[in-house]
Amino acid sequence: MQQRVTIEDIARAAGVSRQTVTRAMNGMPRISEETRARVLEAGERLGYRPNRFASNLARSSKAKTVAFVVDSFRNPYYSELTADLLDAASERGWQMTISSHENELKLISRLASEVDAIVGYISEPDEAALVSAARGVPLVLIDRTVTADGLHSIDFDFASAFGDLVAGLRARGARRFGLLESQPAGTAYVPSSRREAYESTVDPASAKAVVVCEAPVQSVAAGELGFDSLIERHPDTDTVIAFSDLMAMGALRAAHRQGIEVPGRVKIVGIDGLSLGAATVPALTSLAILGSELTGQVADVLEKALGGADGGFERRRSVPSVIWRESA
């Protein structure tokens, strides 16, 4: 970049001091309209572009930028959430930069020198490593609970959410449940909090009907395969709860292929609350994380953290709520 035009140049061109240029450029008081116009005109003419680094270095209130980290923006869950967070960020005057994973720790450590806070879905289990990678930059982890000092977290209360969901499903005639879980291929299996909530909510027979798909968490294909195998192993299943809306969409496809009527013969429910769920055939009932108070919680935690309140680390919980649509 040939960023050569500085306030110095403008000052010279307009015959004023640098300070006056600053005042004109930033709409500050204590300057006559006349000089302001003259300075602005000179800036325009010379093609002046403020240097944001210099400006922020000198300025007392620095620009805040927060990084949002996710697995992949190809997943509509993350992108819808991004949209929500983006609104919250721009309301508060924060810039938001987004990144998807390479190596988590390396990414965090890189971001730590580029932004003022990091928030996102990060699976690295070693909390101490996270704290040290963040080097003092506030780090807010979503969808998990942390214990280490130095980290904030916002988790979902699936236990109570599943209570509501299952009760509602029973009221709609559900008797025999099945769960489609997902696990990133090639990793050690750890039961998800979704699964734990499921098992402790449904009847014992249903609790055993769990299919774990080895696939990227958010894959339609996984839902499709999982549905087939679930129905094969547990033919009496009348209600399928999928780990995510995308998997539920896969289940919908599988049901259609098998000629299984939804919701007549089998009800299908996803988790996430994608707005896209309204566009499937039939429209998807979902345990919604999006559109819940999640966004507000994130913004809240960030506000505290950016404010520099070193006092304590937030541990929040957010309760998903059911969106009833056609599929259940």
Added chain:
Amino acid sequence: MQQRVTIEDIARAAGVSRQTVTRAMNGMPRISEETRARVLEAGERLGYRPNRFASNLARSSKAKTVAFVVDSFRNPYYSELTADLLDAASERGWQMTISSHENELKLISRLASEVDAIVGYISEPDEAALVSAARGVPLVLIDRTVTADGLHSIDFDFASAFGDLVAGLRARGARRFGLLESQPAGTAYVPSSRREAYESTVDPASAKAVVVCEAPVQSVAAGELGFDSLIERHPDTDTVIAFSDLMAMGALRAAHRQGIEVPGRVKIVGIDGLSLGAATVPALTSLAILGSELTGQVADVLEKALGGADGGFERRRSVPSVIWRESA
């Protein structure tokens, strides 16, 4: 933020000069491993965090950040494209910040002082106003062609893409086409380049079967309503081309509701190339913009623009290509 720990502090703590700290921190040569370790340790201990503004101000090669501007990240088209661009950006070491519209000109003018380049979907027709809002920051407009000096653009060659699409559809038995177009509510209607390409490609009778939905461009509901009205007005239609994949998904829903078999009775095709198209029932055939050379073109143009090559403004064209799936 209490960003008080500076290299000065570390220098003092480690008993070295500031330069030495810089060398240690940035992995530069001309420093003994021993001092480097000592300095790093001091930094760790004091909780040092580099100030990115100071660093970039002093550094000769500044960090590049590019802003990506779209209507809304709730639209999967934009989010999938974001994912693509994000990959391209991180490969090149650029930061990317994303923004969705408020007032376009105001947004651009704000971004102009915060980033090094702006790329995106911007509908403001007044090119001079865009140039002046960008204040010298490279501005790359997608999905349109510009004439003004000072703007880059990357447009889609729908004319030739529609040629391929329609030929392929005919080979699959299509005879009577219909187009579902969309127009933001409350704006003056201007035929899209998609429509123009459509009309000049299909037979005269089909060219007249165009339904313009007054709705947000990318709405499933619009596609649903549009499909109904198209079939009502032109019952002999056997192939529906929708302005976007989301609208095509709406059309799919409407067809299902009406008991119209897809692709047996009516073929349905979208535009965009969403990966989600693979998840619908039936999976969606689409004229793909995503996954085409678009991303590469954008990166290319940005590279030139960021490089500071003032020489000329790029005018690129990108040809969408058909992804054949079940719906046609």
Added chain:
DNA sequence: TTGAAAGCGCTAACAA
């Protein structure tokens, strides 16, 4: 291998 000096471009505080 290390350090001293001189800025990067801008804004804050103070004077004039």
Added chain:
DNA sequence: TTGTTAGCGCTTTCAA
């Protein structure tokens, strides 16, 4: 209303 003087925190010469 305007200008002067000091930095913001870091990196880049250039010397030692």
